Amino acid sequence: MATYSAEYLKRLLAAVRRFEEVFGRWMETQEESDHVQSRGLFPTVRNKDGQDRATIRRLELDVAEAAGAAARAVTITGAQIAVAGVGVLDPIENWSLMSAPKALFTPQEVRTTAARVRGRLSTMISEAEAAAESATPGFAPSELHEVIWTAAAAHWTTHQYRVAVREASEALTVHWKERLGRNDVDDTVFWQQSLSPGEPERGRPKLAWPGDPTDKTNRSMRGGMEPLAKALNSLATGLNLTVRNVATHTRDELSEQEGMERLAAYSYFARLLDQCEIRRAEEAEST
Structure with missing residues (x-):
């Protein structure tokens, strides 16, 4: 069964409503009957006495144009009528x-056909919108990195998005400071030293992307491991400058969307850090 977007179905619905409008205006110029009154031999409409023929012709053209735009809706909704001895026909197209x-x-x-089409289109629009909504990947803040969401949750649920971002960013720094035993430096210096190139010094362990930094065949990033390791340092600096510092030193509230984007950036950074090796000068091997 063919599926149609909600926007397309809405355009068809508008076309049907337009047809009903112009059809109603034309019918004001007509005498109306049914099959019983016409005995099945005569037309079921005729011009009312005293009506201007030019006006009637203009209205008929309007109805014809509107019917052409609305006819597709009858096929899509299956609202045709079976006529004995003729077959299945579209009353709107053959008005x-x-x-x-x-x-x-x-x-x-x-009129009944147009009303039936409107009803079916309305249902199809609701179904199409529901299907589109369910097909959109959902965003669950609780699925962010554990360190990020644990720090942000209490503030996020009370719609304090700026504070949630600030707490998450600081929590990640505290988490890694504790793991590396580096409570002796400020946050910015900590990231600069911990993610800088070169070998660790005594008392200054480093986070390093695993692998040989001279390996040019590694596919993690064009150019090999070395630029990827440097990129982590740049990412930490960029997030601190554009997210943490702004959330800490301003009182401008964030929207939910803005908050989600910032938390997601920190969550991704946190997952990258989890893949790093901790290298210490005191140890013979990386841990």
């Missing part, structure tokens, strides 16, 4: 047959 001898449709059948 003009009401003016012919042995008319196949009555005005009420055209």
Whole structure:
């Protein structure tokens, strides 16, 4: 079964409503009957006495144009009518047959078809919107890195997004300071020293991306391991300058979207750090 976007179905719905509008104006110029009154031999509409023919012709063109735009909706919704001896027809597309001898449709059948199409389109639009919403990947803050979300959760749930970001950024620094035993330096200096190139010094362990830094065949990043390791240092600096410092030294509140983006950036950084090796000058081997 074909599926249609909610926007496309809404355009069809608008086309059907336009048809109903112009059809109603045209019917104001017509005498209306049904199959019983016409005895199945005559038209089910005819011009009212005293109506201006030029006006009627103009209205008929409007109806024809609107019917052309709305006819697709009848097919999509399956609202055609079975006519004995003829087959399945679309009353909207064939509205003009009401003016012919042995008319196949009555005005009420055209109106009923349009109403049925509107109802089915409305249901299809709701279903399409629900399907689109369920197909969109959801964002669950609780699935962020444990260190990030644990620090942010209490503030996030009370809609204090700036504070949540600030606490998460500081928690990550505290987490790694404790793991490396580096409570002797400020935060910025800590990241600069811990992620800088070169060998660790006594009392200054470093976080290093695993692998041979001279390996040019590693596919983690073009150029090998060395630029990837340097990128971690730049990432830490960039996040501290653009996220942590702003969240700490200003009182401008963040929107939920802005908060999510900043927490996600720190969560990704935290996961990268988890993959790093801790290298200490005192140890013979990396841990």
